[in-house]
Amino acid sequence: MSRNELIRRLQAILPAEAVLHDNEDLRPYECDGLSAYKQLPYFVVLPHNEAQVIEILKLCHATRTPVVARGAGTGLSGGALPHVSGVLLSLARLNQIVSINPQARTACVQPGVRNLAISEVAKPYGLYYAPDPSSQIACSIGGNVAENSGGVHCLKYGLTVHNILKLRVLTIAGEVLEIGGEGLDSAGYDLLALMTGSEGLLGIVTEIVVKLIPLPQKAQLVMASFEDIRKAGQAVANIIGAGIIPAGMEMMDKITIHAVEEFLQVGYDLNAEAILLCESDGNIEEVSDEIERIEMIMQQSGATRVSTSQNDLERLRFWAGRKAAFPAAGRVSPDYYCMDGTIPRKHLAKVLQGIEMLSQQYGLRCMNVFHAGDGNLHPLILYDANTPGELEKTEEFGAKILEMCISVGGTITGEHGVGIEKMDQMCTQFGSAELAVFRAIKTAFDPLELLNPGKAIPTLHRCAEMGAMHVHQGADKFAHLPRF
Amino acid sequence: MQSVIDHYQEAIRLAAENKTPLQIRAGNTKTFYGNTALLPSSNTLDITTYHGIVDYDPAELVITARAGTRLSEVEALLNQHGQMLAFEPPHFGESATLGGCVAAGLSGPRRASTGAVRDFVLGVRMLNGKGEDLHFGGQVMKNVAGYDVSRLMVGALGTLGVLLEISLKVLPKPIVETTLCIPIGETAAIDKMNRWAGQPLPISATCYHKDQLFYRLSGVESAVKAAQLKLGGDELNEQQGISFWQSIREQTDHFFMTASHNNLWRLSIASNAPPLALAGEQLFEWNGSLRWLKNTVDCDHQAIRQAAEKYGGHAILFRHHLTNASVFHPLSSGLVKIHRALKEQFDPAGIFNPGRLYPEL
């Protein structure tokens, strides 16, 4: 079918303003948060309701037109990168909070609702939605489901998959599936888990029932300095070994500490080789007990300085530096490249040392700032794209880091997804038999491969292309958001 | 141990070739669960021969064990290090295995506060219907590479593949636990459990039966004491408390004793659903979202299924003495299609536990 004919058919489903087809209108949709990859979509459609989405899908199915779903476009792996001859399906206008049930502690929301908006409506009931990606003021809950997003607090409260109960999903044929239920489990296979993190390849999510949990009475933060990054790594193991699951446990290395301190002056210890931020939350008794134990373990693990937030203002100040790590990287280097590997915590010191060696070998600095509690690393390689060959070196360095993560039993992506970015590394992490199973699952849902083709799961013969999150001199699309 | 896998692979290839079903069996403690009418010509694949702990590092909060490992062995090892399987899986017998626990996907009293089996599964090694040795997920807490096949295996009752090894997240055991009991009516109990769950309280289990609400507090001593003071009730002594939850988890409590004229139904619904007007006796767990119903064999199945659906959930005929009942809740036609397609992909010859979950799978 010709492009014009498709536009006419789409316009029969949607009001004219909801079908974008001029290049100028398409431009804002050419990439997601990974702006190194750009592609103008064939069209963008902006449906208002599920009925319209169904009609769009039926049309695309009948005409064999690829469909790429898009939430807020904050993804960091190119998951919402448009398809050259496909419809970019924006779910942004499905942005209603359908209902909130404080007694059952659930909220039913449309996919375009922003993550933080859910916690805001739940707040008067003393409840909130736990997963808190740093992009939470912008990213959509539909995108969170598609990526299985985490946040600083997922160490204690889990990822998206642990915090949703039910999904309404449309198949590419436009059929409605109700997956999960209002109870804590559902009949049949765990399709809720399968859909979560499926990066828009299996179906379009049009409604989500999320769990809400009680707001903690209190939160307090211990900040500890170490003269050796290995000691900091050991302190993490000691805290968890002592039976404490902190609400969050983050680590920064020396380059990061200096970069953020220069940027924000939060009062970080500039003599430290590593700083650990360890938060406890819950009821008052639990928090004071836990904080006391955390302080003690930090001391015993050789911390050179331990300070505990005395009020919420101070707690947020301690956090501010951590949250500003990405923009700070942008200030000390023209460009940076963000990785997202996860490793078993016991290999933290080894992998950090390995990164340090690679850093020397490639002559590129690398900031380490990460979710230490769950071993999710976000190394930031600092480089200058204007220096010939440096980008290629950086990519090679990055690939080596991910290979190292795999070699110690870790994974290439903890929370940012595979998207278009890590197709190569999927081939390293999985064998051909596993990749064949992934493709088989895709076939079970979308035999014509119309949903987000070319993403997340590499074909066996095409284990090529690789990229990363490149940020060039303020070209960062979400400069105002804190980064993790 | 590789020779055991070789043997399984050979058995699978043979079964696939001849299209003869394989019953995947281990401790035989959950044989009652599911559509258990055995197919006449089915062979058994015995998983108990593939056993043993593969890896456990307490500071990592992860254990990896072979599917045939006894659940009691896993729990004893964790206990030595002050840790636990936080979903408190029911064993239903001494010989229960880890593989059976994951395949059945059943969780115990702590489920509402801490999570279900599927929430703690980090990775699996498995054999599919072609006998291929596959690894999904891993030993790390966060992993979004590829589809979440590991969790898909939980509760699939072996219909998608043979679990070989499983990595689970484990949690520290609470420092203090205490159980209390409050006399209360059904409606008020539902209301109370839901209101409590909306507050930052260290409640780790609830159970309501016959005008009594039992609840368990877990955590640091000061928090448990403060909550006890706030919520009230009569405290059970430590041993009584432990035995009580054990009897709910393992269904040895008198309520669960089903005579041959009884059916035991399991309804998983919205926690704040009002009392269900169904004939029979009920016991609630999980803040009201799990409702056990004991009634007689001639009860109206349709009415029970409808009641569950009305409150956003599903009903399972958990224990029964009927010969050909379909025990799981019927799926919508759209979901049936997806289930069939997945089964077809994982087990093209349809050899693994055919019919155990749904007649068409």
Ligand SMILES: Cc1cc2nc3c(=O)[nH]c(=O)nc-3n(C[C@H](O)[C@H](O)[C@H](O)COP(=O)(O)OP(=O)(O)OC[C@H]3O[C@@H](n4cnc5c(N)ncnc54)[C@H](O)[C@@H]3O)c2cc1C
């Ligand atoms: C500054 C910054 C900080 C970040 N911090 C974190 C963090 O702390 N933790 C973390 O996990 N991530 C983080 N991210 C990544 C990103 O915010 C998350 O992946 C987020 O969930 C994406 O949501 P979105 O609405 O922007 O989705 P998009 O980017 O629009 O889409 C993401 C993927 O989801 C699919 N999709 C979107 N909506 C639907 C739907 N309704 N149905 C089916 N598929 C759909 C798309 O096709 C695409 O594959 C960060 C990103 C930025 C820019």
